[in-house]
Amino acid sequence: MFKLNLKIALRNLWRNRGITAINVGGLAIALAAFVLVAMYFSYETSYDQTNPNYSNIYVVGRIEPDFKTNYTSPPLAKAIKQNFPEVENAGITKLNRSWELAIKHGKNAIFTKNILQADYNAAKILNINPIGGLLKPSGEVERLSYLSVENIQTLFPGKRDNKPEMVSYGSTNSGITGIIAGAIVNNVHSNFSFDGVSIGNEIGKGESYGYNNYNTYIQVKPGTDVANLEEKITNLYRAELLKGETDQKAIAEIKSVSTFLDPLANQHLRPKAGNDTPYKILVALSVLGVLILIIACINFTNLSIAQATKRAKEVGIKKVMGAYRLQLTVQFLTEIFIQCLIATVVALVFAESALPYFNNLFQVKLAIWHAGNGLFWQLPLVLCLITVVAGIYPALVLSGFKPALVLKGNFSTSKQSSWLRNGLLVFQFSIAVIFIIGLIMINSQLKYMRSEDLGFSPNQVIFVKNIADFNKPEKFEPLRNKMLNIPGVKSATVATDVPDGSESGSNSYSFEGQQKSLDFVDVDFDYFETLNIKLKEGRFFSKTFTADTANAAVINESAAAKYGMKNPVGKIIRGCGIDYKIVGIAQDFKAQGFESAIQPTIYSIKNPCGNAKTQVMLKIEEAKMTDALAALKSQWPKINVLDGEDFRYEFLDELYGKLFKKQEQLQSVFFAAALLTIFIAILGLFAFAKYITNGRIKEIAVRKILGASNVQIFKLINSSFLVMVLVANIISGPIAYILIKLWLDTFAYRISLSALPFIVSALITILLTLITVSIQANKAVKANPVDALKYE
Structure with a gap:
């Protein structure tokens, strides 16, 4: 019996190879994405698990x-x-x-x-x-x-x-x-x-x-x-x-x-003290992987149900000949299992091809073919699961046809399962719409982050990697003079931190009886000038004021607001055993990026509780950048003896740009997910529209004979699909709004939600639906009505 079912399954798959290719191809692409996501999820959630404790x-x-x-x-x-x-x-x-x-x-x-x-x-x-x-x-x-x-x-x-x-x-x-x-x-x-x-x-x-x-x-x-x-x-x-x-x-x-x-x-994904963005991205990525697989399964189910009429007489005859429903269910599940098995093999090929790009995007070294990979036991389970999820309902529908009805030819006019078929199509497009909206919003947020005023200028600033500490200004001054003698070098400074998103140290400071914690950055002269940080009130550190190296401090706007300071310039703030005189207020700047709010910060030249000043920064004219870097490299052994020949640097704008890495990863993932979901949904829509159009060829022929125009027929065929796509947009809109708002809330500085992404996603899905359905309808519209009705 199994051999017979297998032969029938292979024959039917080959006879309907177009639909089979769509089913297998869509499922394979979704499975490949799922495989990559599953491997990444397993990798990210298993940090340090080799530790016996x-x-x-x-x-x-x-x-x-x-x-x-x-x-x-x-x-x-x-x-x-x-x-x-x-x-x-x-x-x-x-x-x-x-x-x-x-x-x-x-x-x-x-x-x-x-x-x-x-x-x-x-x-x-x-x-x-x-x-x-x-x-x-x-x-x-x-x-x-x-x-x-x-x-x-x-x-x-x-x-x-x-x-x-x-x-x-x-x-x-x-x-x-x-x-x-x-x-x-x-x-x-x-x-x-x-x-x-x-x-x-x-x-x-x-x-x-x-x-x-x-x-x-x-x-x-x-x-x-x-x-x-x-x-x-x-x-x-x-x-x-x-x-x-x-x-x-x-x-x-x-x-x-x-x-x-x-x-x-x-510690790796969601530390109590730290950023849980990697965890949120992992969750988002995992949900995307599962949704893509669900969409493919829905596609599979929809197409299988859509082909029900082609198998109705086969089922009717088999039942008349004595076949039981269980036998027919097993037969159809066998067909579905074969398709899923082929899709799994193809998915592994796709995943292996895409793996280098995936590893490069997420900076990991995942491999499919190694002994410790959990896919070797996970994939068979997934294969069985998708066979059941995608195939059990079509198998039950096909095996449940009543012989008396289908052999009389009445099944084709039945509305059986249309509600489920349409509902699944709506669900598919709802997910696609969410991905499109998400992609548009992520692109908008990244564009905002790249174009927004940071409050400082990292352009033309290089960060020199140095191991010598310059806690005392007189120690750094000879190096500063040597570097400033190089043509193109406009300013030079040293500090404990560069504005690259890393955390500064923090300490307790008291101001007029208020004890609060402030971040501190220990700097040297020209720190604010090198980074082009703007002054709001007072002045920055200056060599003309000898006391600046002993007890002067500059605070940012957030620090002044934290204490509720009014006219703070000239007043005293105490910390680490020193009474600092506030000489200036610096405008806030986004040293920690866009996800964290600007921290209340105090800047001083002398700080007994601070760290070593090792971060050398140089502002260089753009036109003379190449020559200046070459001169710095050749003269570095004389400029900084401890580093000697080891002159190494990074551009500060590139260093700061690494703060966008996680969001760029999310952007790439959403772009791929949006393309995949749209592609799979369009594949299903294409095959479904073909089935619906073929089933209405005689109706279309009669309408044409009665005088219907091509436009009217196009409108007739497209109308039901457009209604489903509009319903999908209406359903997905509130869901997308909630998800995007939750994501935007992870940023301290962000764009506002607007209606534009929702309108654009609706237009995209409607346009794709019109194109896809019209391509299928075109053949039926242009066909000669006589060919469709000559056997009636």
Whole structure:
């Protein structure tokens, strides 16, 4: 019986190969998209799962009155381990991203930017295992340094052992050397991706609770009440901060501080203190993948039901001959399974072809054909699922025909299943409309982000990668003069941060009795001039005022608003043990991009609690850019001895442009999704219109004989489809509005919703429907009525 059903299935598929190609092609394209999305979802949600302690590791963060952060101070980890027996281990890490370090061996050199410092306990918690095993450093001073396998091979080509090696740091004339203890595999599928690791028994020694520059990790015992532990750590942290404190305002402020525990599983996609945009994009991408597959299944179902009349007599005869409905259902499901199986094979070919572009877009290295890929068990399940979802109803419809009706020829005039067929078509176009509206809105938001005034100018500014610190203006002044002597260099400055979206440090500052937290950026002269930041009130730092290097500060508009300042220039704001005199108000500028609101920020030249000033920025005339860069490269060994021959730079506008990366990814995804959904919907509409038109050939012939014009017939055929498309637009409009509003709400600075995208999407779908249906109707309209009626 199975052999007979298989033969019948193959014969029917071949006889209707046009519809079969549409079914298989649409389903294959949708499945290919689904395969890529499923692989990406699995990759993104499995970060650090190779860690055996994965489910018991937490980040300890702190909550201040006006911000939340993962940065804590070194003593906290030790205090937690000593006071709470449910904590098996506690350690701290610090990741350097502020400068690139040149490491050299002979003529070979690498430039490391992500050097992870970790104490021995943190290395154990995070499963950081160098090749040969994790060794405990001897004593308090020793640091065991490891480089990634790739960097080791670059420095020591052909190296086969794991013995320690001597290297030099910085320029060849720096004289700074060190020992690399061995190699370590850099797990890029981890939140702790690095160029190298430095492990010590203890790091941050001597730094008090005021130095919040580290990340604290704890490993708890299975079954620990995490909420209770979180509360106990908060009480411990407050108690540590209150030791020796007598000032009542400070005591009240400390009592408002708390801590939180964030699972390691949250860190990649949705940390409690951080941006959850990657998670939202992953969810959006996953929903798109599922919707595209659903649309393809709907297409499949619709076309199968549309062909019902062609199989009606076959079913009627088989039932008269004694076939049971179950047998017929199995037969039709077999046909559908064969189509789905072919579609799955074709989908894998499509997915493999598209994978390089997908990997490049999302900066990942996914592969279909590897042993650990979950697709090998997921795809068979998906295949069975889509066979059932797309095929069960058509199979039941086809197997349920009544022999007496279909053999008398009455089925063709029946309205059976038309409501479902039309409803599925409306659903298809509703999804397509949502994607079109979404694409238009994403394009508009990105256009707005690229064209909106940032409040500063990154154009013609280069960021020089430098490892020397210039905390004192007199140390940077000789370098500034040498750089300004190069033709084309208009200004030069150095700071702790560049406006590239990265977070600044924060500290508590008091103004007229108000204690609030402000971001701080430590700068040098010409910082605001180099970035073309506008002055709202007062002045910027100037060499003519000697006190500017001691206790002058510039604040931005947001900081003034936070304190409710009126005429703040000349007034005092205190922080980090210094009474700063406010000399100017800078206009707000979007240093963190468009997703985050401009942070209240204070700028100063001297800050005992600040970071090292290593970020050198130069403003260069556009016409002289090439010559100036060449001169800087050739003269850099004399300009900055510590960097020597290692002159490296980035254009600040390109660096800032990386903040748009996630939204550009979303734009590309929506563009592809919109094309796919429209394509699949049009494929279904094309085949469906062909079926409907062929079924009305005699009606059209009669109308033409009775005097109907071609335009009237076109209008007749198109009208029902246009109604369905209009209904789809009406249904999808509110849904698209809600989804787009939720997306736009993730931006602090965004466009406003307008009716234009909804109108454009309606016009696009109506136009495509008219073209698709009219192409099919054209043959019937131009046919000779005699050919359709000569057998009647």
